[in-house]
Amino acid sequence: MRKAVHPDQMQSRQTASTLEHHAGNPNFVLSLARGLRVIESFEGHTEGRSNGEIAQATGLSRAAVRRLLLTLEMLGYVESSRRDYRLKTRVLKLGLSYLSSTSVVTAAQPILERITEVLGESASMSMLDGDQIVYVARSSASRILSVGLSVGSRLPAYCTSMGRVLLASLPDAELDEYLHRLKPKAFTTKTVVDPRQLRKAILRVRKDGYALVSGELEDGLRAIAVPVRTRQNRVTAAINIGAHALRIDQKQMLRRCLPVLLKSAAALSDLLL
Numbered sequence: 001m002r003k004a005v006h007p008d009q010m011q012s013r014q015t016a017s018t019l020e021h022h023a024g025n026p027n028f029v030l031s032l033a034r035g036l037r038v039i040e041s042f043e044g045h046t047e048g049r050s051n052g053e054i055a056q057a058t059g060l061s062r063a064a065v066r067r068l069l070l071t072l073e074m075l076g077y078v079e080s081s082r083r084d085y086r087l088k089t090r091v092l093k094l095g096l097s098y099l100s101s102t103s104v105v106t107a108a109q110p111i112l113e114r115i116t117e118v119l120g121e122s123a124s125m126s127m128l129d130g131d132q133i134v135y136v137a138r139s140s141a142s143r144i145l146s147v148g149l150s151v152g153s154r155l156p157a158y159c160t161s162m163g164r165v166l167l168a169s170l171p172d173a174e175l176d177e178y179l180h181r182l183k184p185k186a187f188t189t190k191t192v193v194d195p196r197q198l199r200k201a202i203l204r205v206r207k208d209g210y211a212l213v214s215g216e217l218e219d220g221l222r223a224i225a226v227p228v229r230t231r232q233n234r235v236t237a238a239i240n241i242g243a244h245a246l247r248i249d250q251k252q253m254l255r256r257c258l259p260v261l262l263k264s265a266a267a268l269s270d271l272l273l
Contacts, residue, residue, distance in 0.1 A: 035072065051083070054069070104125075112138065122141045123241050126163075126237065128166040131157055131158075133238075169235035209226065220246065222253065224240060239261060
């Protein structure tokens with residue numbers, strides 16, 4: 001039986017591959033790349049991480065990780081408690097710098113809040129980052145599903161409505177490359193994991209101009225998404241609404257929610273350069 005690869009080991013291999021790929025570039029600052037990788041290794045670890053755990057996740061030596069952590073601690077980005085390190089709120093400045101400098105994010109928040117006001121459902125906007133979508137703006141309704149989402153949350157692109165919208169915007173060659181390297185996980189019995197079926201679903205989104213996904217990420221979760229385009233017709237983001245399947249069926253999603261999303265996406269596009 002093939003032994004499962006621990007997530008930290010997988011991240012370590014990816015990091016080593018990335019560093020090796022750029023190592024010959026004279027403009028590549030290796031120490032900066034390593035420091036950022038240490039910060040990224042804290043994702044999903046609210047209880048903190050030890051030097052050894054970070055070394056395993058990043059593929060760096062314990063000595064190198066220790067120096068990087070001490071530097072980050074001096075700069076106010078991490079704090080130590082016994083053997084563990086935790087990120088400090090100063091790290092938020094890195095994300096806030098992006099959010100405050102990106103016109104689509106700034107313009108999206110009031111539009112998402114208006115969607116929530118009209119439909120009574122949570123509305124979100126995300127962008128594609130590698131093989132994942134990252135939430136860059138969100139307006140939450142009072143109803144809560146078990147998928148806890150906020151700005152900065154990441155989800156797989158292949159089984160989410162916004163992910164499929166963003167994948168549908170890729171050139172054919174990039175989509176082929178994505179599907180070739182994809183190793184999908186079945187989150188529910190409805191998750192589409194066959195590459196041929198995924199390609200078919202994504203191409204349908206490209207044709208229809210929206211994606212409707214039901215129960216693929218979480219049982220009972222239904223979401224519909226549309227693209228956000230610049231004035232040059234380039235897809236830069238996706239917006240969606242998510243709701244419990246028992247509360248709203250697919251026909252209601254299309255009849256009631258899709259027009260609101262399309263109108264909102266058009267309004268957002270008008271604000272972009």
